[in-house]
Amino acid sequence: MNEQNTLIEKISTLRRERNAVILAHNYVSADIQAIADFCGDSLELSIKAAQTDAKMLVVCGVRFMAETAKILSPRATVVMVRSDAGCPMADMVDPDELKAYKAANPDTLLIAYVNTTAEVKALVDICCTSGNAEKIVSSIPADKKIMFLPDRNLGSNLINKLNRPMELWHGCCPVHDAVTVEMINAMREKFPRAQILVHPECRPEVVKAADQALSTGAMLNYVTASSHDEFVIGTESGILYRMMQANPGKKFYLLQPEILCADMKKLTLADVERALRTGKDEVVLSDEIIRAAESSIREMLSVK
Numbered sequence: 287m288n289e290q291n292t293l294i295e296k297i298s299t300l301r302r303e304r305n306a307v308i309l310a311h312n313y314v315s316a317d318i319q320a321i322a323d324f325c326g327d328s329l330e331l332s333i334k335a336a337q338t339d340a341k342m343l344v345v346c347g348v349r350f351m352a353e354t355a356k357i358l359s360p361r362a363t364v365v366m367v368r369s370d371a372g373c374p375m376a377d378m379v380d381p382d383e384l385k386a387y388k389a390a391n392p393d394t395l396l397i398a399y400v401n402t403t404a405e406v407k408a409l410v411d412i413c414c415t416s417g418n419a420e421k422i423v424s425s426i427p428a429d430k431k432i433m434f435l436p437d438r439n440l441g442s443n444l445i446n447k448l449n450r451p452m453e454l455w456h457g458c459c460p461v462h463d464a465v466t467v468e469m470i471n472a473m474r475e476k477f478p479r480a481q482i483l484v485h486p487e488c489r490p491e492v493v494k495a496a497d498q499a500l501s502t503g504a505m506l507n508y509v510t511a512s513s514h515d516e517f518v519i520g521t522e523s524g525i526l527y528r529m530m531q532a533n534p535g536k537k538f539y540l541l542q543p544e545i546l547c548a549d550m551k552k553l554t555l556a557d558v559e560r561a562l563r564t565g566k567d568e569v570v571l572s573d574e575i576i577r578a579a580e581s582s583i584r585e586m587l588s589v590k
């Protein structure tokens with residue numbers, strides 16, 4: 287048996303023994319997605335974490351995803367596969383700066399993209415993900431002032447789409463912020479029949495130049511339902527695994543091979559096995575943070 291198969295077998299045994307569920311984001315490497323119990327975008331992973339009664343959740347993703355799972359499933363042992371897998375955008379909100387903003391703007395409603403730390407979620411009114419951001423912003427009364435954080439690109443794209451003014455924080459995803467209109471134009475010329483899909487964390491001019499801006503989960507649904515058979519994908523390469531599996535007859539081209547999230551790509555199958563075996567990198571949050579952050583996530587999940 288080769289090394290990979292040995293690891294997969296160990297993971298299966300440990301998962302059974304620990305009554306664990308392995309959740310994986312669409313950006314982690316294909317070998318991890320292949321052994322996960324559930325793969326999805328940030329919204330789908332949150333919903334899964336809220337529904338499970340597993341004793342242990344192994345989160346194959348970055349820190350904010352593991353924290354969200356802990357907040358929604360506080361009795362479970364939630365383990366990170368790599369404790370050093372963070373999200374640079376989530377770190378772009380300093381809780382003290384946000385507290386000062388709140389004190390100076392008591393009438394402004396705070397919407398936090400789920401790519402934020404638990405401490406920040408505990409300070410805001412409601413969360414959103416790229417999968418439900420339009421619905422969440424639309425649910426807020428028109429006369430209410432909104433501060434959207436941390437992603438200025440997602441925020442600008444929402445303002446353009448919904449024609450709804452919002453104040454924006456000064457954050458962005460370095461991976462998606464680096465996507466350019468020139469990249470889109472070059473691929474449009476090379477693959478004129480292809481639909482070009484980007485993530486809404488891309489800059490507004492990039493979103494305008496593309497055919498669709500969708501969360502990773504919505505991208506998967508879109509390519510599967512579409513009558514088109516060629517797609518240029520402007521997001522992290524991990525998404526290709528499920529796209530190609532579900533659509534063997536369709537062609538997918540990455541907008542740029544360098545669209546890689548270094549944090550997501552830290553995780554290996556050996557790390558998953560170690561996380562299950564040792565439970566070492568457990569997410570620990572205070573009851574106070576869990577209670578306050580849960581309220582903003584549950585608020586999001588309750589919007590119909």
Ligand code: 13P
Binds near residue numbers: 328417459
């Ligand atoms: P999704 O919720 O669309 O999967 O996005 C998460 C993310 O981190 C995108 O960079």
Ligand code: SF4
Binds near residue numbers: 348373374376401459
């Ligand atoms: Fe964070 Fe960007 Fe990586 Fe998503 S792709 S986890 S937003 S750095």
